Amino acid sequence: MTRRVIGLGSLGGGDDGVGFAVSRCLREVGVPADVDVLDCRAPDQLAWLLEGVDAAVLVDAAVARADPGTLLQTTPEEIAGGHIAPLSSHGLGIGQALALGRSVSPDTFCERIHLLAVVVDPRNIREGELSHAVAQAVVLITEH
Numbered sequence: 001m002t003r004r005v006i007g008l009g010s011l012g013g014g015d016d017g018v019g020f021a022v023s024r025c026l027r028e029v030g031v032p033a034d035v036d037v038l039d040c041r042a043p044d045q046l047a048w049l050l051e052g053v054d055a056a057v058l059v060d061a062a063v064a065r066a067d068p069g070t071l072l073q074t075t076p077e078e079i080a081g082g083h084i085a086p087l088s089s090h091g092l093g094i095g096q097a098l099a100l101g102r103s104v105s106p107d108t109f110c111e112r113i114h115l116l117a118v119v120v121d122p123r124n125i126r127e128g129e130l131s132h133a134v135a136q137a138v139v140l141i142t143e144h
Helices: 014-029 043-049 076-080 094-104 132-143
Strands: 003-008 035-040 055-063 071-074 112-119
Touching (some): 014 055, 014 132, 035 043, 112 132
Antiparallel strands (some): 071 112
C-alpha cells in the first residue's frame, strides 16, 4: 500500500506556505516507510503525484469563515461543491486538478483523498513567515 502526504503552497508566501511547513516537519519527525511526503507548488502537478497511490492527504491553506489556524478536513467532493476554497495562485484549482487526474488515469488515480485545510488570514499570504495561529496548526497536525 502506498500512501502520500502532499503539502501544497508557496515557499516564502506567508500562511500560503503552510502545506510546505507541514511536509518539512513530517520529514523531520519521520513517517512510516510506506508514506511518501512531497511538496507541490502547482495544483496541475497533482494529477501525476496521485497516480498509483492508494491513499493521500493534501495539506493546503484555505480561506473560510473561521479563525486563522482552524483545521478543516474535507474531501474532493466538498471542494467541488464550493464548501471550502483552498488557495490557488494558479489557473487550475485543486478540485479541477483532481478531476483532470481522474479523467486522464481513471484506473490508477488515487481514490482515497482527503484535504486538510488550514484557515489563513488572506492578508498574510504573500510573503514572510507563517502567522502564529497557522504555525500552531502545523504543530497540531504533525503531532497527530
